[in-house]
Amino acid sequence: MPRLLRLAFAALLLATPAAAQERTIRMVSGFAAGGSSDLVARLAADAAASLLQARIVVENRTGANGVIGAAEVARSAPDGNTVFQCPMSTLGIVPFLIGVSLPVDPGEALIPLGNLALSSYGFAVAANGPYRSVPEVLAAAREKPGQVTFGSAGVGSAQHLAGELLQQKAGVQMTHVPYRGATPAIVDILAGRTDFMITNLADMARQVQDGALKLLAIGDDGGSALFPDVPPLSRFVPGFEVAGWFGICGPRGMAPEQVARWEAALRQAMQGEALRRRLAESGLTPRFEDAATLARRIANDRSTWRGVIQTVGVRAE
Template identity: 60%
Template sequence: MRRILLAAAAALIAFPALAQDRTIRVISGFAAGGAGDLMARLIAEYVPPFMGARGVVENRTGANGLIGAEVVARSAPDGMTVLQCPMGSMTITPNLPGAALPIDPRTEMTGVANVALSTYALIVAARGPYQDMPALLAAARARPGALNYASAGVGSAQHLSVELLKARAGLNIIHAPYRGATPAVVDILGGRMDFMITNLGDVMRQIQGGELRVLAMGDDAGSPLFPDVRPVSAFVPGLQMAGWFGICGPRGMSEESLARWSDATRRALENPTFRERLLANGLTPMFEDTRTFNARIAADLQSWGEVIRAAGVRGD
């Protein structure tokens, strides 16, 4: 008995965090059921245990994810509250002229680690008139202004991805913004919208159920779930569309805290079950440490800013 107690005491000395009942909050800026919420729950499940803590998810929706970001930005920079940060919230929304933002993530947030790349797909209703990408492009060119596309909102990644497609392919297509991907998909299934570009995590259930058809993948890497679907660049040369889901924190986190989170994320992504769950939802595991992730954020801020200015998109 004495030997067991000594061993337990030694373990607590070696791993003091395990002796504490610590709870880390992972904030999601999006409603339950979408890809962002799923990503937050996977992060909360797999990453905090490597820091001797348990994770809980809190959904704080609004402002294209920035209501959730505000919660994190106003929290103590001790690593106990982080944001599941998608590309759109960190690099697109801050670029929108006229947008009333609760915070500026460029100055009030910092990247902690990247977790996964998000594969985009161009989807249509399976029972609709478009059987392949050439048919959709031909219809758009034959009837300028007649086709419409849905998005999760003005200035969302879904919106700007189609704006890229329109610019590169010389198309005139009407935008219909929705309050999130779910109602947009409902109207595609109902035949009220022609198509949408969105991340696979938002539409996997409908694709697997035969309700939606994938016409093209957003980037050349594609998805192992759809090996026979060609990338959109096969029809519009040079066009690439992909996103990412990472972990962000309030500005002012210590180097020690950032390193601890980065290491825990790397170790979590070595877990085969974590990787399999990401892949099953159209996400590609992609670890990037703090420095690399912040470099990606900076590059995407610049590139999406150029798209927004060229398309004349505003947030008001």
């Protein structure tokens, strides 16, 4: 269906009287309540419900880094009444970890409907540590191969793979130190037991603002509204770009008119100041992307992380 025709059809559907469109929609989050995925799902549900003339119920189906929830949505009827809050890790990383056994590959079993937000990553060191810039860290890594350390939220996490990508792009050798979550990793950076971390800004914004951590670079070229003066990491390491994303996906097989209807609703919801403000307050960057743009982002990230995982030999834990 041509794009203009899809948009016109979607607009017509959105304008259909509520009595004809009332239904319940399930929006599944693959992570526990209180996390970023759950937050985005609930904000999206609140903002899109009236536009879709439906009651949207958020359900948490946790396990396997979001894949359990993704599999449930993939098995549902492709009628637009069951959707998934699809984050980068679930679609772009987990399917490629060596030794992983999954009921479905979410990147193959789901189709994108639209993106709502990006999650910028930051390169941070202890404010009272020896490093004041990314070039200083890289110079130390070149001078002392394997002695510069970077923390992560665990083997196969986005933080781990971001550090591995940095090594590949910069041509240096460093040592990965995995933790059980971002918080203990940050604690050890502050204590001087590890040198740096590349992680979601939401994980460390408070420590940066308090002056405990020093933010040296932003992982994507879009920058951060929270820290507008911090340069992109690609300025020091050409070709490096990492950003998380929080989209909405549906089961493969959805009719084009259903995809267009969801895309139009998400686009209109993102025009509201309240939703954008809530996303920004949570450390995310509001960014609407249509289904086609999100599909390209997913494909690019899957290619990047598949390559990193295969090169390093990252196994599922």
